[in-house]
Amino acid sequence: MPRNKEFDYDEKLVEARNLFWKRGYNATSMNELVDVMQINRSSIYLTYGNKHELFLKSLRDYIRNKDDQYRLAAEKSDQPLEAIKNIIYSVYESALKESNCLFTNTIFELGNVDEKVGKVLKNQTIKAVELFEKLLLEARGNGTLKSDKEPRALAYFLVSGLTSIYNIHILFRDSQLTKQTTELLIESIK
Template sequence: MPRNKEFDYDEKLVTARDLFWKNGYNATTLNDLVDGMKINRSSLYLTYGNKHDLFLKSLNNYIQKKDKQYRQAADRGTDALSAIRNIIHSVLESALKDNNCLFTNTVFELGTTDKEVRAILANQTSNAVTLFEELLNKAKERGELQTERSIPALANFLVSGLVSIYNTHILFGDEKLTRQTAEILISTVG
């Protein structure tokens, strides 16, 4: 007779996500995961699959968290441009608080070598670009944004700029410089 799982799936997934977030994929060992999640190795494999499967689940969990963060920040905007500013400020505050980003780390650690990971990252980037395109088009239609720039190119630039906020803070740990990076990004849309 199979035993019932004696742990909360989502809670343990968050623990694994945070280990990958802190250490990166390659530096997180199975022993780290077993010890951190406080489950035995066979439960890990039976519930989450191998380390790579668990990482993909963790990355998707992180992306869902970030997508929710972006949408909530955008919803607090009174217009399309303030929604964009809110998203950028939300990323800035996350960078300052967390001093790390699983998405950004994964782009540089696995984005060129792991096709499954690259597909997840590309899909999330496309979703973020679409969100910015919608907001930029809305701002342009309402006369809030005066630009001759390509909206898709500007949306891609803004999403790339979100990564630059994390990069600046991770590499230099300089809050003033990180805030200036975010403000420059905001200034591209007024």
């Protein structure tokens, strides 16, 4: 008779995600995962797979949370440019609060060297670009976007700018500089 799991799958995934978020993939050992998740190694392997599979699940969980953050921020306004500003400000607030970003860290740690992780990152980036492009096209359609910049290129710029908000804050821990970076990014859509 199989033994029932004595832990909450999602709760333990969050614990693993937070460790990867804090330390990065390469610096996180299976022993640390066992200690943080407080489940035995065999349960981790049976439930989540190996370290790489657990990392991918953790990254996807983080991305789902960011998708929810962007959606909720965008829904605060029915005006597309305001929705974009709300998303950008939500990233600024996250950078100040979290002082780190698993997505941004993973781009630099694994984006070019791990094909599966790179695919997850690329797909998420494209999804974010499509969201911004949709909002930019709506703004152009209703006359609020005055810029003659091509919406798709501007959308890519905005998404890369979200990463720059985290980069500035991670490197300098200067909330004023982080806010200035955020404001410059918002200025790019005027």
